[in-house]
Amino acid sequence: MSENTSAAKPASAPTAKFGGKGLTIGIVVAALVAAVGVVLWGIQLTGGLVQTGMRNFDSWGLYITSFMFLVGLSAGGLIISSVPRAFGMKGFGGISKVAVWTSICCTVLAIAFVVIDLGHPLRLWELFAYSNLGSPLMWDIIVLSAYLILSIVYLWATIRFEGGKGSEKSLRVISVVALVCAILVHSVTAWIFGLLPGHEFWYTALLAPWFVTSALVCGVSLVLVVVIVLRHVGYMQLDQQNIVKMVKMLGVFIMVDLYFFGCDLLTAGFPGGSGAETVAMLVFGPLAPFFWIEIIGCLVAALVCFVPKLRTNPLIVIAAVLAIVGIFCKRVQLLVGGFQIPNLDYANAMSPYTVTDWSAGMLGAYQGMVYWPTPLEFGVTMGVFGLGVLMLLLGLKFLPLKPNEQSH
Numbered sequence: 001m002s003e004n005t006s007a008a009k010p011a012s013a014p015t016a017k018f019g020g021k022g023l024t025i026g027i028v029v030a031a032l033v034a035a036v037g038v039v040l041w042g043i044q045l046t047g048g049l050v051q052t053g054m055r056n057f058d059s060w061g062l063y064i065t066s067f068m069f070l071v072g073l074s075a076g077g078l079i080i081s082s083v084p085r086a087f088g089m090k091g092f093g094g095i096s097k098v099a100v101w102t103s104i105c106c107t108v109l110a111i112a113f114v115v116i117d118l119g120h121p122l123r124l125w126e127l128f129a130y131s132n133l134g135s136p137l138m139w140d141i142i143v144l145s146a147y148l149i150l151s152i153v154y155l156w157a158t159i160r161f162e163g164g165k166g167s168e169k170s171l172r173v174i175s176v177v178a179l180v181c182a183i184l185v186h187s188v189t190a191w192i193f194g195l196l197p198g199h200e201f202w203y204t205a206l207l208a209p210w211f212v213t214s215a216l217v218c219g220v221s222l223v224l225v226v227v228i229v230l231r232h233v234g235y236m237q238l239d240q241q242n243i244v245k246m247v248k249m250l251g252v253f254i255m256v257d258l259y260f261f262g263c264d265l266l267t268a269g270f271p272g273g274s275g276a277e278t279v280a281m282l283v284f285g286p287l288a289p290f291f292w293i294e295i296i297g298c299l300v301a302a303l304v305c306f307v308p309k310l311r312t313n314p315l316i317v318i319a320a321v322l323a324i325v326g327i328f329c330k331r332v333q334l335l336v337g338g339f340q341i342p343n344l345d346y347a348n349a350m351s352p353y354t355v356t357d358w359s360a361g362m363l364g365a366y367q368g369m370v371y372w373p374t375p376l377e378f379g380v381t382m383g384v385f386g387l388g389v390l391m392l393l394l395g396l397k398f399l400p401l402k403p404n405e406q407s408h
């Protein structure tokens with residue numbers, strides 16, 4: 001009862017003032033980080049992908065892991081923005097435009113990682129000129145491109161409607177299409193992995209639901225962090241009851257995501273099951289740190305979401321960050337784990353171009369977790385995320401993302 005009473009009270013007006021010198025400094029720093037990333041990418045283009053930790057044994061690495069992670073962040077943000085309008089429900093206090101803009105930023109970064117992983121931007125032409133429409137990879141490229149366009153259209157339509165120039169019916173139609181596309185883009189991304197029977201950890205029908213629930217977890221978490229920070233610095237005013245609604249929803253998403261994970265682990269690791277080696281690798285093997293960070297972090301985040309006394313804004317931000325980190329660790333487990341236990345015997349031929357630790361002989365090359373990103377990969381990745389922060393800050397400064405009466 002006390003929770004409902006306190007939640008119903010509007011939040012006090014922020015004392016801070018958004019913008020000014022602090023925002024300018026943030027934009028400059030983010031631009032510098034992005035510029036460093038571009039320089040490092042240029043170095044990668046001149047020397048080739050052999051400068052990364054990826055080899056034939058682990059042909060995907062940090063770039064594709066980040067791609068999967070960012071698609072989840074973008075889809076989650078668009079889903080929580082479009083669901084209230086699509087079903088005629090009460091929203092979350094006018095956060096729709098901010099959520100959609102974060103979704104657009106994450107989608108641009110996801111596409112950037114695909115381009116970087118191709119090895120050269122000119123290969124984009126080859127991707128479309130010699131595309132195989134029967135490949136899930138091509139499905140994902142098509143759906144992701146449509147998703148980005150639709151997100152931009154959705155933001156444009158929302159701004160027009162809140163400016164009194166559009167109809168509520170047309171915006172609701174766009175919301176429904178955006179919701180379907182957000183779910184579809186993550187399902188197609190999951191099928192890239194789930195339709196490959198040659199990898200033990202990927203070939204599961206649960207992968208698409210996994211990806212959708214993970215997207216909801218990290219997408220809601222990202223929007224929570226952004227909205228709480230923006231309210232703190234005076235960009236927007238938002239009732240605490242709207243924050244609490246999103247926090248409760250985040251707790252449910254976390255538990256559903258852990259439930260799917262538990263179902264898959266139990267099925268694979270049950271005595272006599274074919275995936276016992278995979279489960280052991282996650283729980284006790286080289287991927288155990290990522291596994292336990294995800295499990296413990298998500299459980300702590302769920303505890304904050306479900307215990308009313310813990311729902312203070314600082315703890316909510318910590319819980320949201322733990323959930324985001326947990327989902328990123330889940331992506332690492334999926335991608336790297338899927339390469340560690342292939343269904344085919346390892347090839348005998350070994351060179352610097354086939355495995356990372358080639359100098360240690362066959363035993364060392366194929367022992368433990370082979371892939372680890374090089375400093376160049378970390379630098380390029382930081383540059384891409386710097387671009388995302390730059391886009392977010394520029395949007396907050398120049399786009400009409402602040403809520404108004406129509407936003408509610």
